[in-house]
Amino acid sequence: MAATYFDPTQFPSSSVHDPDNRDPVKINQHLQLDFFHVIAEPDTSAYSFEVFHKISHQVYHYSKIFIYRLLTVLVGLPLMLFWGLTFGAYTFLMVWVLVPMRQLARTQIDEMGVYVQATCDAIIGPMYRAMGQMFSNIRVSLSRTTIEAGKQLNV
Numbered sequence: 001m002a003a004t005y006f007d008p009t010q011f012p013s014s015s016v017h018d019p020d021n022r023d024p025v026k027i028n029q030h031l032q033l034d035f036f037h038v039i040a041e042p043d044t045s046a047y048s049f050e051v052f053h054k055i056s057h058q059v060y061h062y063s064k065i066f067i068y069r070l071l072t073v074l075v076g077l078p079l080m081l082f083w084g085l086t087f088g089a090y091t092f093l094m095v096w097v098l099v100p101m102r103q104l105a106r107t108q109i110d111e112m113g114v115y116v117q118a119t120c121d122a123i124i125g126p127m128y129r130a131m132g133q134m135f136s137n138i139r140v141s142l143s144r145t146t147i148e149a150g151k152q153l154n155v
Contacts, residue, residue, distance in 0.1 A: 033064070 023029075047053070 034061075 048056070
């Protein structure tokens with residue numbers, strides 16, 4: 001079976017076949033920028049003239065579309081080239097450099113752990129057990145006696 005780069009199971013089924021849905025995984029839901037999300041007249045005391053309101057809506061809508069598309073052509077395409085190169089290089093580094101280095105370091109750390117454990121079992125463990133045996137006969141007892149000084153110091 002041939003490898004596929006596009007897995008339709010990653011996206012909701014309605015967005016795969018819908019060319020108007022360009023945000024199928026909803027990463028830009030916070031961008032609600034249509035006219036009524038930006039300009040809202042709260043009640044009748046703050047209403048502008050009806051004609052002015054309709055013209056404002058049209059001016060906002062078409063100027064937003066115009067500047068967005070202009071910036072997409074002038075800035076967006078070079079940015080997509082940059083991001084494509086950046087994520088391509090990142091993917092290359094992860095697959096061919098960083099993950100193999102991490103695996104190598106992990107195996108070296110595991111191997112060193114065997115030697116550290118053997119050293120601890122052979123040297124450090126017996127040394128601390130011997131010190132424990134040496135100091136195990138020390139007894140500390142507390143009593144309530146007052147000690148009176150024989151001489152007083154004058155300062």
